[in-house]
Amino acid sequence: MQDKVVIFDTTLRDGEQALSASLCVKDKLHIALALERLGVDVIEAGFPVSSPGDFESVQTIAKTLKKSRVCALSRALDKDIDVAAECLKVAEAFRIHTFLSTSTIHVKDKLRLQYDEVIEMGTKAVKRARRYTDDVEFSCEDAGRTPIDNLCRMVEAAIKAGATTVNIPDTVGYTLPCEFGAIIENLFQRVPNIDKAIISVHCHDDLGLSVANSISAIQAGARQVEGTINGIGERAGNCALEEIAMIIKTRENTLKVKTALKHDEIHRTSKTVSQLCNMPIQANKAIVGANAFSHSSGIHQDGMLKNKNTYEIMTPESIGLSQKSLNLTSRSGRAAVKNHMQQMGYSEKEYDLPSLYASFLKLADRKGQVFDYDLEALMFFNNLQEEDDHYKIKYLSVQSGNIMATTSITLQCGAQEISDAAIGNGPVDALYQVIYRITQYDITLDKFDLTAKGEGENGLGQADIIARYKGRKYHGTGISTDIIEASGQALLHVINSIYRAEQISKIKKKTSLKKEK
Ligand code: KIV
Numbered sequence: 001m002q003d004k005v006v007i008f009d010t011t012l013r014d015g016e017q018a019l020s021a022s023l024c025v026k027d028k029l030h031i032a033l034a035l036e037r038l039g040v041d042v043i044e045a046g047f048p049v050s051s052p053g054d055f056e057s058v059q060t061i062a063k064t065l066k067k068s069r070v071c072a073l074s075r076a077l078d079k080d081i082d083v084a085a086e087c088l089k090v091a092e093a094f095r096i097h098t099f100l101s102t103s104t105i106h107v108k109d110k111l112r113l114q115y116d117e118v119i120e121m122g123t124k125a126v127k128r129a130r131r132y133t134d135d136v137e138f139s140c141e142d143a144g145r146t147p148i149d150n151l152c153r154m155v156e157a158a159i160k161a162g163a164t165t166v167n168i169p170d171t172v173g174y175t176l177p178c179e180f181g182a183i184i185e186n187l188f189q190r191v192p193n194i195d196k197a198i199i200s201v202h203c204h205d206d207l208g209l210s211v212a213n214s215i216s217a218i219q220a221g222a223r224q225v226e227g228t229i230n231g232i233g234e235r236a237g238n239c240a241l242e243e244i245a246m247i248i249k250t251r252e253n254t255l256k257v258k259t260a261l262k263h264d265e266i267h268r269t270s271k272t273v274s275q276l277c278n279m280p281i282q283a284n285k286a287i288v289g290a291n292a293f294s295h296s297s298g299i300h301q302d303g304m305l306k307n308k309n310t311y312e313i314m315t316p317e318s319i320g321l322s323q324k325s326l327n328l329t330s331r332s333g334r335a336a337v338k339n340h341m342q343q344m345g346y347s348e349k350e351y352d353l354p355s356l357y358a359s360f361l362k363l364a365d366r367k368g369q370v371f372d373y374d375l376e377a378l379m380f381f382n383n384l385q386e387e388d389d390h391y392k393i394k395y396l397s398v399q400s401g402n403i404m405a406t407t408s409i410t411l412q413c414g415a416q417e418i419s420d421a422a423i424g425n426g427p428v429d430a431l432y433q434v435i436y437r438i439t440q441y442d443i444t445l446d447k448f449d450l451t452a453k454g455e456g457e458n459g460l461g462q463a464d465i466i467a468r469y470k471g472r473k474y475h476g477t478g479i480s481t482d483i484i485e486a487s488g489q490a491l492l493h494v495i496n497s498i499y500r501a502e503q504i505s506k507i508k509k510k511t512s513l514k515k516e517k
């Protein structure tokens with residue numbers, strides 16, 4: 001049996017479907033590129049038939065990636081499979097992933113089918129997908145609760161029909177590691193053609209066992225693990241791939257398997273996903289939590305000073321976490337900024353140096369010293385902004401205290417400048433009232449979060465909002481030394497996205513009218 005475990009990432013599909021506001025194409029591509037750099041073998045980029053937006057982002061990712069294989073999900077339906085194939089055909093290498101429920105409760109109450117019909121439908125779907133590619137994955141949804149005889153029949157039939165990977169999901173996160181390992185063992189003992197496919201696992205974390213279950217499955221012979229970065233996903237999430245990666249690396253001698261991942265990209269990939277998905281990481285999270293490598297007890301610190309191996313089973317450097325904190329001032333030139341970005345592992349492809357440098361200078365003037373985490377935050381923020389943003393803050397002044405707050409603002413609205421002021425029960429309320437009034441958008445604010453990026457008084461304020469407009473949810477982010485300005489930027493981020501979408505749909509309408517004439 002091969003010793004390589006294939007890493008299948010579903011951050012952009014199973015992970016993304018659980019976010020409160022969906023990601024735009026640009027953010028999805030940014031994450032896909034980070035996953036490719038991490039060395040992920042297969043990237044499940046989305047579910048193309050589910051929406052035109054999903055189709056567009058899967059296709060953009062399929063066109064761009066050169067090393068990772070791009071995969072798209074489809075139900076076991078002809079239409080889904082055909083749309084997935086149409087979307088993926090631009091890729092250098094692609095996989096179609098089709099799935100069907102196999103547990104008794106799903107088959108009886110959700111699909112309302114007999115088990116023979118499920119086998120027939122699954123087989124038909126695999127055969128149809130094989131018309132387009134020789135890389136087809138079939139998933140037995142809710143396999144963790146499927147009677148083993150039925151599961152064996154389905155796996156054998158899917159392989160016979162041409163599936164090259166068969167995935168065994170613990171969809172509801174119910175099984176125990178010993179039970180899940182036994183399912184995989186049983187499949188290896190009882191399915192006669194099992195050697196013709198890779199057996200994959202896909203575990204959810206409802207009982208906090210997704211990683212343990214996946215490791216148990218690897219020990220029983222599974223050679224593909226599916227999961228997401230930081231474990232984001234439905235309900236309690238999916239199996240956290242950074243944990244799988246570091247378990248396999250740290251316990252290689254026992255597990256006797258390996259992955260093709262570049263472990264020193266883990267920290268950066270995790271940060272990118274957390275930032276763009278607006279999903280903060282708990283401080284004590286294994287591998288990527290802020291405290292994962294910090295030792296607080298005096299006894300531990302003493303041991304670490306004498307010999308790091310006393311309390312450290314892996315180094316922070318192994319996941320790409322740099323211990324150094326660099327700093328720059330307004331006298332630092334472009335080359336110094338580029339150099340620091342390089343030292344943090346960012347290539348110039350990932351950011352626009354002139355606009356990063358312009359933001360750096362503004363920040364350096366306000367803050368004096370600019371640290372590596374500031375540069376990173378500026379890079380994320382600059383990547384979120386578009387050159388053609390219609391609305392921009394030109395001038396902002398706030399008065400607040402134990403009185404009603406007043407905000408005065410001048411907004412650049414395309415070629416026009418509009419000034420106005422409003423009062424509110426706090427400075428952010430006053431600011432949002434005046435922005436709503438100027439831009440005339442009827443927006444509902446669902447969520448507002450403020451976090452400090454960086455250390456102590458030196459940090460930057462980051463505002464993240466979830467706002468609703470005409471039934472759709474948007475995520476907006478702003479970063480500044482001033483938290484009120486950051487809050488305003490977050491709202492304008494949302495408004496600019498809405499404005500841009502409206503302009504695009506106006507243009508589309510005009511062109512279709514012209515065609516009709
Ligand atoms: O959890 C699950 O069963 C899934 C399948 C679509 C693979 O996400």
Ligand code: ZN
Pocket residue numbers: 014169171202204234
């Ligand atoms: Zn899932």
